Amino acid sequence: MTKKKLAVVGAGMVAHRLVEAMVERGADQEWDIEVFGDETRPPYDRVALTSFFSNSDPDDLLLGDGELWKRPGVRLYRGSIVSHIDREAKQIHARNTTFEYDRLVIATGSYATVPPVEGSDLPGCFVYRTVDDVAELRAWVTDREAALGRKVKGAVVGGGLLGLEAAGALTALGAETTVIEFADWLMPMQVDQAGGGALQRIIEQMGVEVRTSTATSKLRADRDGKVARMQFADGEKIQADVVVFATGVRPRDELAREAGLEVGERGGVIADKYCATSDESIFAIGEVAHIAGRLWGLVGPGYSMAEVVADRLLGGDATFEGADLSTKLKLLGVDVASFGDAFAATNGSLEVVYADPLAGIYKKLVMSDDAQTLLGGMLVGDASAYTNLRPMVGRALGSDPTAWLLPEGMEPPTGGTLPDDANVCSCNNVTAGTVRGAVTDHQCTDIAAVKACTKAGTSCGSCVSLVKKLMETQMAEEGLEVNTALCEHFAYTRAQLFDVVRVSEITTFSELVEKHGTGRGCDICRPVAASILASLGNGHVLDGENAAIQDTNDHVMANLQKDGTYSVVPRIPGGEVTPEGLIVIGQVAADYGLYTKITGGQRIDLFGARIEQLPAIWKRLVDAGFESGHAYGKSLRTVKSCVGQSWCRYGVQDSTTLAVDLELRYRGLRSPHKLKLAVSGCARECAEARGKDVGIIATDKGWNMYVGGNGGFTPRHAQLFAEDLSTEDLVRAIDRFLMYYVRTADRLQRTAPWLESVEGGIEAVRAVVFEDSLGIAADLDAAMEAHVDAYEDEWAATLADDEKLARFASFVNAPETPDPDLVYVEERGQRRPANGDERAVLIAGTSIPVREAEVVV
Amino acid sequence: MSGWQRVCTLDALVPDRGAAALVGDHQVALFRLSDTEYVHAVDHLDPFSQANVMARGLVGSRGGVATVASPMHKQAFDLKTGQCLDDPEVSLQVWPTRVSDGWVEVELPERVGPP
Numbered sequence: 025m026t027k028k029k030l031a032v033v034g035a036g037m038v039a040h041r042l043v044e045a046m047v048e049r050g051a052d053q054e055w056d057i058e059v060f061g062d063e064t065r066p067p068y069d070r071v072a073l074t075s076f077f078s079n080s081d082p083d084d085l086l087l088g089d090g091e092l093w094k095r096p097g098v099r100l101y102r103g104s105i106v107s108h109i110d111r112e113a114k115q116i117h118a119r120n121t122t123f124e125y126d127r128l129v130i131a132t133g134s135y136a137t138v139p140p141v142e143g144s145d146l147p148g149c150f151v152y153r154t155v156d157d158v159a160e161l162r163a164w165v166t167d168r169e170a171a172l173g174r175k176v177k178g179a180v181v182g183g184g185l186l187g188l189e190a191a192g193a194l195t196a197l198g199a200e201t202t203v204i205e206f207a208d209w210l211m212p213m214q215v216d217q218a219g220g221g222a223l224q225r226i227i228e229q230m231g232v233e234v235r236t237s238t239a240t241s242k243l244r245a246d247r248d249g250k251v252a253r254m255q256f257a258d259g260e261k262i263q264a265d266v267v268v269f270a271t272g273v274r275p276r277d278e279l280a281r282e283a284g285l286e287v288g289e290r291g292g293v294i295a296d297k298y299c300a301t302s303d304e305s306i307f308a309i310g311e312v313a314h315i316a317g318r319l320w321g322l323v324g325p326g327y328s329m330a331e332v333v334a335d336r337l338l339g340g341d342a343t344f345e346g347a348d349l350s351t352k353l354k355l356l357g358v359d360v361a362s363f364g365d366a367f368a369a370t371n372g373s374l375e376v377v378y379a380d381p382l383a384g385i386y387k388k389l390v391m392s393d394d395a396q397t398l399l400g401g402m403l404v405g406d407a408s409a410y411t412n413l414r415p416m417v418g419r420a421l422g423s424d425p426t427a428w429l430l431p432e433g434m435e436p437p438t439g440g441t442l443p444d445d446a447n448v449c450s451c452n453n454v455t456a457g458t459v460r461g462a463v464t465d466h467q468c469t470d471i472a473a474v475k476a477c478t479k480a481g482t483s484c485g486s487c488v489s490l491v492k493k494l495m496e497t498q499m500a501e502e503g504l505e506v507n508t509a510l511c512e513h514f515a516y517t518r519a520q521l522f523d524v525v526r527v528s529e530i531t532t533f534s535e536l537v538e539k540h541g542t543g544r545g546c547d548i549c550r551p552v553a554a555s556i557l558a559s560l561g562n563g564h565v566l567d568g569e570n571a572a573i574q575d576t577n578d579h580v581m582a583n584l585q586k587d588g589t590y591s592v593v594p595r596i597p598g599g600e601v602t603p604e605g606l607i608v609i610g611q612v613a614a615d616y617g618l619y620t621k622i623t624g625g626q627r628i629d630l631f632g633a634r635i636e637q638l639p640a641i642w643k644r645l646v647d648a649g650f651e652s653g654h655a656y657g658k659s660l661r662t663v664k665s666c667v668g669q670s671w672c673r674y675g676v677q678d679s680t681t682l683a684v685d686l687e688l689r690y691r692g693l694r695s696p697h698k699l700k701l702a703v704s705g706c707a708r709e710c711a712e713a714r715g716k717d718v719g720i721i722a723t724d725k726g727w728n729m730y731v732g733g734n735g736g737f738t739p740r741h742a743q744l745f746a747e748d749l750s751t752e753d754l755v756r757a758i759d760r761f762l763m764y765y766v767r768t769a770d771r772l773q774r775t776a777p778w779l780e781s782v783e784g785g786i787e788a789v790r791a792v793v794f795e796d797s798l799g800i801a802a803d804l805d806a807a808m809e810a811h812v813d814a815y816e817d818e819w820a821a822t823l824a825d826d827e828k829l830a831r832f833a834s835f836v837n838a839p840e841t842p843d844p845d846l847v848y849v850e851e852r853g854q855r856r857p858a859n860g861d862e863r864a865v866l867i868a869g870t871s872i873p874v875r876e877a878e879v880v881v
Numbered sequence: 882m883s884g885w886q887r888v889c890t891l892d893a894l895v896p897d898r899g900a901a902a903l904v905g906d907h908q909v910a911l912f913r914l915s916d917t918e919y920v921h922a923v924d925h926l927d928p929f930s931q932a933n934v935m936a937r938g939l940v941g942s943r944g945g946v947a948t949v950a951s952p953m954h955k956q957a958f959d960l961k962t963g964q965c966l967d968d969p970e971v972s973l974q975v976w977p978t979r980v981s982d983g984w985v986e987v988e989l990p991e992r993v994g995p996p
Contacts, residue, residue, distance in 0.1 A: 512943065534915070544897075544914075546941030546957070547950035572897035572915075576937040576952035579898075584952055588932035635937075836889045836900040836911065843908070843933050845926075860931075 027056045027097065029124055030337065031116055033106045033279065034131035035061025037070055038310035038326035040087045042129060043098060045334035052097040055337065058125075060104045060118050063154060066093060071323055073158055074189050084739060085155065109283035111303055127305055129333060130280055130293055134273035134311040134321075139181070143243030148251035149267045152190040161268065165197040168250075168265050175200050177263040179254050181240050182270035183210040185351070190268040191232055198707050202233040202262060204254075209236055214351060214362040215386075218379065219404045222386035226358050226405060229384070243267060275312045275319060288314035297343040299333050307333045316346055324348060324450045331453075348450045350417075352403075352410045358384075359407035364400025364417035365390050373399055378429035380405075387429045389413075389421075396420050411490040415446035415456065448494065449487045454480035459491055463498040469507070471495065510771060511548040514541045518552055518696060518771040525556050526767075533557070533573045551575045552771050555658055558694035559766050561814050564821055566828045577656035580832065581818055582638055585631060587846060587857040590638060592618070592630040593655035594645050595691060598665045598683035598703075599626030608648040612641055619854045624735075625662035625700065627653055632855065634842055636834040642819045651817040654692060658772075660699045663687035664712070668705030668722075677722030679705035682751065686720075689755070690762065692815050696769040696778075699762070700734070714742040717775040718758055723747070727754045731761060732776040732786070740776035743786055746794065759808040760793045760801055767804075885979070885986045894920065894985065899936035899949065901925045904987045909976055910936035911985065912949060912960060921960040922976035922987050927951045928965075935973065 030046075032039050043057055051057075061067070068085040093100045101119065108117040115122045136151035138144050148168070150161045168176045178194040180187050183205025194201045203210070209220025210227070224234045239257040243264070246252035254264040275292040286294045286302040292314030299307045299315065310326035311319065320326065325347035335342035350363030368375050372393035379386045385405035392399055398421045403410055409428050421428070442448070444457030462468040462477040471492050475481050481488040496506050509515045514537075516524065521540075530536045533553045537545055545553070550573040558565060565571075565578050577583050582590035594609065609628050613620045618641075619631040633641055642652075654660060665683030669675030683703040693699070702713035703720040713719030719730035725748040733742025746757060769778040779786050791797035822828045833839035847866050848855040858866055888902045894913035902909050908925035925933045930953040938949040941957070943966055948957040956967045963973035977988040 513941075543945065544916075544940065544942035544947060546943065546948070547939040547955050550939050550941065569897075571895060573939070575939060576934070579937065584934070584937070586930065586932065586953075588930075588934040831895070831898075834901065835903045835908075836893055838903050841903065845908075845933055 028126040030055045030057045030127050031125035032059040032129045035059050035067050036133045038330050039131040040067035041327045042330035057098045059100045060106050062105045064103045130308045131310045132276040132312045134275045137272050137274050138269045146251040176265045178266045179264040180268045187270035190270045204238050205236045215402045219386045219402050222404045226384035292319045299329050361403040361407035361410040363414045366400045366402045376425045389425045449480040452479040454478050459494045460498045513543045513545050513549050519768045522556050531562050532569045555694045583656045589632050593653040594650035595653035596627045597687035612644050639832050646820050652819045660690040660693045664702040666705050666710035675705035679703040695766045697774045732779045734774050760804045763804040763807050885988050888985050897940050901936040905989050908933050920978045922978045923963050923973040928971050
């Protein structure tokens with residue numbers, strides 16, 4: 025069977041969803057799918073664009089697993105502008121070639137518009153639309169700051185969603201930012217005047233200037249021709265070294281226009297409820313589509329259109345019946361949500377308002393004339409009720425509406441349950457019934473399984489807590505236990521087990537499993553117990569029975585690599601190392617033929633050490649003054665630092681000294697997951713402190729402390745925890761924060777999810793640390809003091825103990841004989857383990873061509 | 882080489898912790914469990930990663946069966962049968978053992994592996 029040809033113009037989020045939906049339904053058996061995108065990247069999450077500032081790798085934003093584009097029958101042409109559609113011949117022109125199509129989908133999205141302001145084309149003027157826009161904006165701000173030798177003044181024209189997002193980005197880059205809105209209040213499309221006023225107050229408190237009812241009239245350049253000043257219609261002027269236009273978007277419909285397709289008065293390709301345009305072979309979806317009399321400027325409706333088209337192409341009869349235009353955003357750290365009939369346009373509707381100007385909170389519910397049915401609402405400053413309220417739109421609220429508007433911390437008065445058809449995930453159109461069905465029909469018993477099964481919570485993630493609650497309620501109803509047990513041997517969470525060990529003063533694993541568990545333990549609970557016992561100061565990791573419960577890394581105090589050898593990482597506190605130290609490390613590496621690499625944490629990793637070589641290698645390092653870097657442990661890894669004021673011309677504090685002090689203080693601290701800290705000497709943040717569990721950034725007055733950041737599989741930006749702390753206060757706060765985390769987090773739970781899981785969130789942790797709200801601060805302080813006092817270098821202690829050294833034998837009956845199966849090849853002047861093919865050749869005794877490999881066993 | 886091979890003294894094995902041994906040309910992982918007299922011997926080669934690391938895995942139990950987990954990617958194996966409990970198609974070779982006069986001995990079958 026010859027396959028039909030589908031061409032998709034545009035490779036944004038909606039185009040991605042279309043292809044995904046086609047593939048999911050097996051349509052790639054019937055269709056060859058060709059996608060043309062003008063950006064050089066595969067489709068990425070444009071909604072999360074601002075996170076690109078904290079998260080400098082644009083690849084982190086890519087949608088899906090990338091496998092989609094490698095499937096047979098699916099092709100993505102990147103950097104390909106479609107220049108013409110020939111409807112007669114059913115062809116499109118791109119890449120100087122002609123492509124045939126049977127069906128065509130236009131998914132070209134929209135442009136950011138720039139108002140006709142004089143000077144809006146000057147260097148330093150930007151829009152906020154693509155990864156490239158954001159990257160250029162970031163580079164501009166960094167360069168201008170360096171050139172001007174002062175903070176950059178930024179202006180954002182437009183106080184809507186995108187404008188506030190751009191203002192957040194500029195502020196994060198260290199610019200002093202002014203937002204200019206033509207309307208009388210911020211976010212005029214989503215909130216009313218009172219809500220806009222509340223929003224403005226909070227934003228101004230963060231140091232962002234806001235000017236409403238203001239029109240920009242012209243931009244002026246400096247002598248170099250770069251934008252420097254902005255003038256308003258009333259004649260006032262402000263300094264502006266960078267200007268971002270966020271004044272709206274216009275559908276990219278010129279290709280469709282030129283092809284003679286019908287377009288709307290204010291732009292957009294007119295399509296019917298089947299997403300078909302005036303040419304029945306051509307569909308339009310996403311922000312370029314004009315359906316049911318309007319444009320749909322959110323990704324949720326675009327996704328629905330994509331699903332409709334996928335269904336139609338397979339002979340289905342799905343229709344697009346409009347979509348939920350609710351939004352919830354965190355702009356500049358402020359929650360803003362708007363849903364349903366937020367402006368009370370319905371006849372006779374009633375508005376219930378709660379406002380706390382001091383706290384910067386404004387909440388409004390729009391109710392039907394009998395005050396029974398929820399029609400919509402807006403939440404500014406505290407949108408915690410959003411996930412529960414939005415699915416209730418059009419339904420009886422079942423309780424006093426004012427109860428929903430009370431300050432945070434109160435349980436929402438749901439009482440009743442969400443009906444099955446209530447939409448809980450508007451990004452992916454998933455109903456409460458579907459989530460329940462995941463439990464009842466597909467045996468999903470954890471949130472990851474529910475996400476994979478239903479897609480709920482996989483886009484913006486704002487509904488995850490609601491989805492989890494629905495899942496757990498359904499599980500309880502099915503008589504399924506919501507399982508929090510560590511493993512089959514212990515019915516406790518890690519935090520409970522910690523308390524058990526602490527309170528009953530248990531000091532060995534066998535005692536623990538005998539009194540509180542079953543069986544012999546396993547690779548899950550043994551290392552957890554090892555960590556807990558270590559945190560409670562039960563001696564060297566290899567002492568007595570402790571040796572039997574350490575994972576291999578902790579057991580040999582080195583990191584297991586793929587060929588069974590280990591890597592060695594000496595501690596280099598704060599990344600500071602003497603030339604003599606470097607020479608010793610280099611000499612050890614040369615003598616043992618170790619592959620050498622600088623790690624991401626400002627240390628040196630030496631690879632390829634065999635188990636029986638570890639003591640001799642460490643003897644050399646310990647003699648030279650190095651100690652264990654604990655690179656193998658779930659424990660403190662590094663405290664990264666920038667150069668700080670001792671050398672850097674911008675530094676305002678001595679970040680290196682603080683980093684060294686902190687690393688020495690917390691070295692050896694065992695925790696639920698690895699811990700990383702960083703200290704930056706100024707707001708330029710060269711140590712990337714906000715990507716760490718605890719990040720410290722120097723200010724003129726002291727230290728700002730951030731918590732809950734991490735890299736890894738789910739990167740997180742750390743949140744501001746406290747400002748302008750003295751060094752003494754800072755250290756006490758970190759002591760308490762870390763010790764509280766060590767005691768209460770789940771196994772392998774990093775600080776970011778821990779902060780979310782603590783009841784009351786980061787606020788509650790702040791109260792524990794600074795106000796001693798639980799009355800445990802003295803206990804936490806004492807525990808950290810005990811750790812600091814009891815610290816000894818594990819490797820130095822091991823080298824002094826023959827019994828421990830005996831464990832570093834390659835074979836119990838041939839302790840010095842190297843593993844005979846290790847084979848290496850040389851690459852870029854160093855050795856690495858041979859891969860399967862290379863091994864076969866090397867073991868057969870010949871050499872590998874091209875690479876000029878040599879056996880260096 | 883076949884028959885019973887003397888490998889090490891029982892005291893050389895730390896209870897509940899493995900040790901690798903060279904038995905003939907074979908790399909074997911020995912495990913002395915704290916609550917039995919028996920010493921288990923299985924292949925030291927992890928069939929998943931093809932690295933000689935099994936002796937460095939953690940012992941434990943799954944549903945009453947004594948196990949060792951590969952230290953590389955944590956697949957669990959039945960120490961008695963060598964069967965991988967996470968993948969029915971994979972197993973470790975199991976070697977007969979005995980303790981005699983305080984010595985651990987492993988029996989090498991007549992022919993093992995390629996000639």
